[in-house]
Amino acid sequence: MNPVNNTSSDQIFSAIQEEAAKRRKANEEAPGCKIHIGMATCGIASGALETKAAFEDALSQRGIEARIHTVGCIGHCYAEPYVIIDHPESGFPPIFYPDVTAGKAKMLTKLFLEEGDPRLEHILGATEENEMIPSVMEFPRFNLEKRVVMEKCGRIDPEDIYEYIAEGGYTALVNCLRRTPAEIIEEIQNSGLRGRGGAGFSTGRKWELARQTQQKDKFVICNADEGDPGAYMDRTLLESNPHQIIEGMIICAYATGARQALVYVRAEYPLAVKIVHTAIEQAKSLGLLGKGILGTAFDLEIEIFEGSGAFVCGEETALIRSIEGYRGMPRHRPPYPVEKGLWEKPTIINNVKTLASVPPIIENGAAWYREIGTENSPGTAIFSVVGNVTHPGLVEIPMGVSLRTLIFDICGGIPNKKAFKAVQIGGPSGGCLPEKFLDTPIDFDSLTAAGAMMGSGGMVVMDEDNCLVDVSRYFLDFTQKESCGKCTFCRIGSYHLLDTLERLTKGEGRETDLDQLQQLSEDIKNGSLCGLGKTAPNPVLTSLRYFKEDYIAHAEEKRCPGLTCRALIAFYIDLDKCARGCDACVGVCPTEAIFTTSNRKKGVDQSLCVKCGECVVACPPEYDAVEKVSPPGLAPIIERPPEPLAKKIVS
Amino acid sequence: MIADLSADEEKILNDVKIRLAKYGKERGQLIPILQMIQDKLAYLPHITMEMVAQHLDIPPSEVFGVATFYNQFRFNPPGRNPVKVCLGTACHVRGGDIILENFERKLEIKEGETTSDKEFSIERVACVGCCALAPVTLIGETVHGNMAPSKVEGLVMRVQIEKEMKEREKQKNESGQ
Amino acid sequence: MLTLTVDGKEIQAKKGTTLLKACLDNDIYIPNLCYIDGIEETAASCRLCFVEIEGEEKPVTSCTVPVKASLKVKTDTPAVRRLQKTALRLLLSVHHVDCKNCPANKKCALQDMAKFLKVGLKPGHLQHCLKEPEIDTSHPCLDYYTNRCVLCGKCIQVCLTHNGQPEITFARRGFNTVVSFFGTAKNEKDSCDECIRCVDICPVGALVLKSSP
Structure with a gap:
């Protein structure tokens, strides 16, 4: 398609921009203060709805005029629910408050909004540089990040298209409408953007292949079937800034010649579905989608398809089958979807983050993007860092930053003075890396070389108390349940990997187990049909390579070094430390396994104990009497006194 | 496995039939239709799968094959208070399976089952996306973060007490009138 | 060539x-x-x-x-x-x-x-x-032996090719995948009795004709 005479599209868009600027100005100049509340799924789960209601109540009770502005997620999960209060009259800059419960909301309304005291003991920092209080930008969690994809997340209301436009949204699209598709693809190719879905294929090349096919009907699909059980950046993006993704999709469709597009999003993400739906409607109503976009001859419809929950549907051929109404089973590639995809038509499938990277690239140019990240992996990466770190959440960093910087500087390291043991990167398809890889730069190729992969961007940090055999078992349990069942290696092979790992964690390991794990893993990797099967053994292969001692301890000594595998541990109460007459552990034990000894101390009945560890938490720190050991035989046996005696003591 | 629907369900089923007629007849509608039915009935009774097969003019076995492939679809009614224990990665590392076990023990059912009084059912879910609150459990739509085994009993009791309170209130209102 | x-x-x-x-x-x-x-x-x-x-x-x-x-x-x-x-x-x-x-x-x-x-x-x-149940007998003229089946899918493929729409299908997922007869009630009896291409193509004897009516 040739670029059309676009003076009119510029005019149409500047009218929209003017309206956006006008609305923004009206909001900014409105009297009273502004309360920004993060209302993505994670915020709501942490109680943001209650916080919002508490603010509303308190404001109306006190007759204070203020604007509550609901925004998406900024990725600082440890701080949820958070609010930013902008109270210009108080003389203070906008302030970021973490953990704002309903009670805190009421307190802040009274003391800060009404009386002007910002209660500095509750703040995280100011969101602007100022003379009065430290800015959040002084913390590594903020200043070491580089936000390209998530730049607007948490700043705008995802359900108001004008806020996105007022922040410069959709200018990249207008820019593109002035250029030829070939020019746009060249720009994307020059930027070096690689698919953020995991494998890292060149986005520009994919688009070029799609553009060149002669077939008329083409589809663009945004793959938001985020299935990794520890990654949620796609959902956050959809919930916090859907328009950046939609803009990326429109540009992609324009450049490749597609006229229909689809967002494939998990049905388990109801809020994301709702927000994307609203966003599409709003974009349509402003003429940014639909027939004759911004007065040009370019038409595009975007629909939503709700995925029904099958991890394998993240694989593009399976995803296509499920849209077509079949069981989501992958097929052999080639042909690739770019040649033969949805309804046999050429189909460009891009991940959410890939598409969201497009508008900033167009806006700032390929050279700007190349400046970020590394030579072969330009741009940024988003990780959801969870597990044993002080500041978990979503982090966007330039490629090439080391794992150490990410885990220790940005996310605050390991809490409770524990030692770092491993980091699992890339979810069920990824691998576990030990300490010696902490200085590995994060990019597609370095992670793959180390045995992990970028994958979904899920990152689980494990400390000395985690067991690598158990973590492998966890991931295999997941992939085994999510295997589509089509090919022999994945269907039956992953079952046996799981079976072997389960035996090891129960202390029923056999001599042949470790060899069998290694060999079977290699065969599944080489023999499976699709990416899910080929990468399913990665957690086993990497942990066998780097943490073999964990496996040997399980197989030969029936011992769990991380004290995690419940069949291989026991709890007992150190009678020298136990305080006579204290009942803290008895109260929390869910199975009545803890009894009172004849001298009114406590013992654990190993036959009843389910090893939940509640007694450890309950035991007052000044006694610290509950001990955990592996193998279980190390626990001293304390006899339960005969029933009558126990009754007498109670009475 | 034979259609054994309650009176309420029969009523909803009629509504489902009306809605079904509005869907197109192409194969791509299959999953959206199943989602609609589950949204209304909370599960897919066998009779509905036959209805869908008829609507789309495909064999019932095809509908069954597709429905049983996806995690979203269930074939027995959930309890009035579905307990969903998150077993995402972060929740696992922080002991999510122990929470699951405690619910199973307390409610005396296994994951995937419903209590005989239809009050509770237990499901495992893969990541509800509040990893910083791990381990997490949902009861109905309410998220309970930072779960501990000792909180399980309290939560179950709270649901039961709330139910009793509601019933008492209802009785009071009725006797008052 | x-x-x-x-x-x-x-x-x-x-x-x-x-x-x-x-x-x-x-x-x-x-x-x-x-x-x-x-x-x-x-x-x-x-x-x-x-x-x-x-x-x-x-x-x-x-x-x-x-x-x-x-x-x-x-x-x-x-x-x-x-x-x-x-x-x-x-x-x-x-x-x-x-x-x-x-x-x-x-x-x-x-x-x-x-x-x-x-x-x-x-x-x-x-x-x-081994899986349970050993045999699915719900079809009017066919029996399916779960633990013989290798899930090659040939039976479904020939049924699809021959009948336009397959009467048998894969059901469930992953390790639990089976070939299923769901909904193939009595009315299939005649057509299946005549065809039995699925029985013929099965490489392992997982699909067999019912021995007695």
């Missing part, structure tokens, strides 16, 4: 055919379960027909490779045999080995492959695991 080299022997094949078909047509046996002669789109699900092709790093499934002139192919290398033996052992680990009482005895694809690969009908160190 194209000429390619398989195990040092030159063979001829028509353009557009797959490497597996070309080999089988030239009497070069490659173990396989899900391949059906005459059906273009291959399932590539049994993962047995591995071969090594010069220039490729790892073994590939020959059913997904279109023939090309001057392909150099080896069907008997350690890497190929290792994958084939593992795949066979995996299948046997969920197979109820009871050949004496099985109608497929002596014409069973698993027996043939075990003989060809010179291994026993045993799963090695793998834990044997």
